[in-house]
Amino acid sequence: MLIDTYGRAATDLRVSLTDRCNLRCTYCMPEEGLAWLAKPDLLTDDEIVRLVRIAVTELGVTEVRFTGGEPLLRPGLVSIVERCAALRPRPRLSLTTNGIGLARTARALKAAGLDRVNVSLDTLRPEVFHTLTRRKRHQDVLDGLAAARAAGLVPVKVNAVLMPGLNDDEAPDLLAWAVGCDYELRFIEQMPLDAQHGWKRDGMITAEDILASLRTRFRLTPEDGAARGSAPAERWIVDGGPARVGVIASVTRPFCAACDRTRLTADGQIRTCLFAREESDLRGALRAGATDGELAELWRRATRGKKAGSGLDDPTFLQPRRPMSAIGG
Ligand code: SAM
């Protein structure tokens, strides 16, 4: 098992498949993109599947989520999913994506063994989508969402970040739309993980702001507190149910004490936290011929170094060197 010194067990693995992306969301990447990882630095498909196998068979990981950058840009995605689905014990498999291209691949991903998707969509207005992502691909995302639902990648979750002055008036509209489409909406507070270091605590839209805005149109009742468990989203029942809405208050109500995450970057580094400033290199050991047991031990050792919390409230907090897209959100 991956147990840290605070007694938390990391059972949920986030695997970043690429740092590249076809959007340029303002809270994530600069307009010109970033210096992408060189191909030889990326883990190969075989290396990824080997590390996931070690995580699942030796380290107690039960959930694997593929992310990025944009994971649909990884040519081997369907085959990676298929090989991970063949592992025993079989991990639950999910994908976080911006949805572009999902209309083409949703059925193949489902057939390969993917269980669920989270699709990121921050606005229902195409022109606001263009401003937020710097690309005119709004309809592609809507098509991707519909294809995911039709393929049975359910429950389809939608991740939305609200940005002041851009889409912060859209929370109720997004919820009405998501309920109507049978998608489960989750709002994520904007975090200081953008490459441009443009995040300001004063300006961010908080969970409280989001809930106040939703309550102007919906009756929200908290789900049983126990149901949150280690899940970062606090969930509310909408207008008596069955619809739910989640709010991930990573900044204002962090859930570090119950964190069960471990992360593998596209270049084979273990990160114990989104906000960690340290990484542990698995790729070097793997390519130097380490055995499964040695790689598992490196992963356990990295986990023992996991800090109690994100440090966001510490006056000395420094943003991690890598932005969200290179860590794997
Ligand atoms: N490209 C895929 C996508 O957008 O879903 C996967 C990677 S993206 C980094 C994962 C999630 O992180 C998305 O839902 C995105 O909205 C969110 N995200 C990116 N930057 C963020 C930030 N600074 N604060 C909060 N969430 C952020």
Ligand code: SF4
């Ligand atoms: Fe790309 Fe996702 Fe970052 Fe947007 S949030 S730029 S879609 S990686």
